[in-house]
Amino acid sequence: MELFDATGADRETATYDEPQARKGFFTDTTLCIGCKACEVACKEWNQLPSDGMTFTAQSYDNTGELNGTTWRHVAFVEELRNGKGGGDEQVLRAQAGRWLMESDVCKHCTHAACLDVCPTGSLIRTEFGTVVVQEDVCNGCGYCVPACPFGVIDKRQTDGHAGKCTLCYDRLTDGETPACAKACPTESIQFGDLDELRARADARLEKVRANAHFRDASLYLRGDDDGIGGGGAFFLLLDKPEVYGLPPDPVVTTRDLGAMWRVAGKAALALVGVTALAALGARK
Amino acid sequence: MTAQANGAASASYYGRPVVKPHVWTPMIPWYFWIGGMAGAASVQCVAARVRGEHDLAVVYKRAALAGAMTAPVLLIADLGVPARFMNMLRVFKPTSPMSVGSWILSAFGAAVTASTLAELLGWERTSRALEVVTASFGPGLTVYTAVLIADTATPVWHEAYDTLPFLFAASGVGGAGAIGSAFAPADQTAFARRLMIAGAFGVPIVGHLMEKRLGRFMAEPYRTGKAGSFRRVAEFLSLAGGAIGLLGGKNRTALRGAAVCVAASGVFERFAVSAAGTQSAKDPKYVVQPQRERVDEREPASVDT
Known part of the structure; x- marks a missing residue:
């Protein structure tokens, strides 16, 4: 057995007395309108402090990135017709250009590097197959920060420990939907049992790709065979992952x-x- | 508009980083050097005993003790919640090099402290036996930090995992040799001097090997910016210290000068590695480009855009 299998989702959830079906997010970016209700709902429910008022002066995205106190981040990509965009040229030629929006979040990897490298055991795999920081155990060593292949988890300036999306663990234990998915007005963020979400995503992809404008659409982190063993949170993307700031082949x-x-x-x-x-x- | 990182090389999201750079303070590169030196010193201590050079052995032992005492201070100072430092020993986790390293450092520290106490009590055999115990954790203490940083998503650390441990080992040997050369009695410097010179030339040799294996593109963060400057200083000090040690090593003052150069070069080398990691994490092209190439190799159909 490889070392990292010891902390993989399949193995760890099996150790719970009452293992639950693995829960996750399917973020369908074709439905995202960039309203950022998910960002706000996440901040409110999880009582995360503001990151201050900053303007990137690059796009409508002034949040910038996920960090210890921002657990949902809506990326805003402008692909313009003049060829400066990173998109599919043929599609762009047929259009005036396009806006891509994607609500990014912790991927709750099947093989999670943050969890593997955490020296205190603060990062755990829950009965829902999600990856959660136990804030009262974390001593802020910061090892998880460079370990994450997605740059999700970060050390918080406010209280020194690591922070990231918990898939609203507190809400899940009460049978509730995570705050972001609840707040999403277009159902771009869908929450549920991972198996069901994957089936739903497969059907959705087929439908989306039937449209000639979206023939490059793909599911990101949907499988079991990628470098992280698949994500508990996965995405339907309309362009290459790196266009949204996601690594194309994370390991x-x-x-x-x-x-x-x-x-x-x-x-x-x-x-x-x-x-x-x-x-x-x-x-x- | 999506920013292009490097001409048409790879797309990115406004040139923003994909992975996060490490958030460690300068305490950590200092610890890498001090821990590496202490680990190698413990091995050189036992070797000096075998050679019957007991004064030299004591110098090494003090160096190992000093390292073992300083290391936790540096590490705890770096924590976000220093009061919880004991949580490092809450579990033993083989998947976490930092957990493994915390246990190695603890065992090393306990052994060298116990050995020193036994020495003060006049229990010579116990003390010597504990020196061997200390030395058994020494090599691990010197090299585990290389595994620790390689076990991240930081491109130039992870990609260099097959050479970084050798770089840290060479730097540790040189650092401990430098301490031995500087503080040993005049008639017991030969052994330490040899190791200092080996480390002094070993570091730039392994460093170049590492760059070669990384390839031109991935070696860039080691050659440019702050990391590049640190490395050039480290290399200069290393070669200067090695040369002085080699040619003028019989002269006590020259030997001590060489020792300062070699020890300082080790510190610069660790800061260079730290800075290179940051540089490679901040520029998305080092993350995206190799991954994109892997994907395109697997699925040639998606190259058509």
Whole structure:
């Protein structure tokens, strides 16, 4: 068994007395109107402080990124006809250009790097298959921050510990829908059992791709066979992932941990070997 | 308009980072150096005992103790919630190099402290045995930090996982050798001097090997900006210290000068690696481009746009 399997969603949820069906988000970006109700609902429910008033002066996106106190982020991509956009040229030529909006969130990876590297056990896999920071255990070492392949989790300036989306764990335990999905006026954010969401997404993709303008549409992190074993939160995208600021082929870093320790073992042996060789030499 | 990171190379979201750069303070690169030095010093301590150079062995032992005492201070100062530092030992987690490292550092610290106490009590055999115990954790202490940073999504750290441990090992050996060379009695410097020189030349050699294996594109963050400046200083100090140690090492003052150069080069090298990681995380092209190439290789159909 590879090391990272120990913390994978399938294995960990099985350890609960009352395992639940794995829950997740299907974010259908074709329905997003960029209203940011999800951002506001998330901030309100989770009592997350403001990040201040800043203007990116780049687009209607003034939130910028996910961080320790922003757990939903609506990306706003303008693809213009003059060829400066990152989109599909043929589609753009047929259109005046287009706006792409996507509500980004923690992916709740099947193989979650943040959870793997967390040295305190603060990051856990819940009975819903989601990944949650136990804020009273986290000591703010910051290791999860560079470990996340999506740049989601961050150390909070306010109280020093790590923070990210919990898929509204408190609401789930009461059988409620997460705040963002509840607030979404267009059902761009859909919450439910992951199996059901995946089936729904497959049907939706087929429908979307039937439209010639959207033949590049794809499901992102929908499968089990990508580098993170699939996301608990996955997306229907109309352009390449990197256009939305998402990595096109994310891999959980701990997949290579065995190989890394083997290299480290060789380096440790080399250290001992060099020292021994030097010790064999003369006294002067 | 989506910003193009590097000509037509790869698309990005307004040039924003895809992954987050590490949030560690300068305490951490300092710890990487001090921990690396202490680990290597513990091994050199036992080797010096075997050679019968007991004064030199004591120098190494003090270096290991000093490192083991300083390390937790640096690490705790870096925590977001320092009062919870004991949570580091709440679990033992093989999937987390930081957890494994916390246990290595704790065991190392306990062993070298116990050995020093035994020495003060005059229990020589116990003290020597505990030096061996300390040394058994030493190499791990020196190299685990390389695994720690490689086990992230930071492009130039993860991609360099096959060379970073050797870089840290070489720098650790050089650092400990430098301490030994500087503080050993005049008639016991030969062993330490050899290791100092080995480390001094080892670091730039491994560094170049690392760049070569990373390739021109992925090595850029190590060569440019703050990281590049740090590395050039580190390399200069390394080569200067190595050369002085090699040519003028019989002269005590020259040897001490060389030791300062080599020790300082190790510090600059760790800061360079830290800065390179930040640079590679901040520019989305280092994340996107290799991943895009992987995807296009798997699905050539999607290249048509």
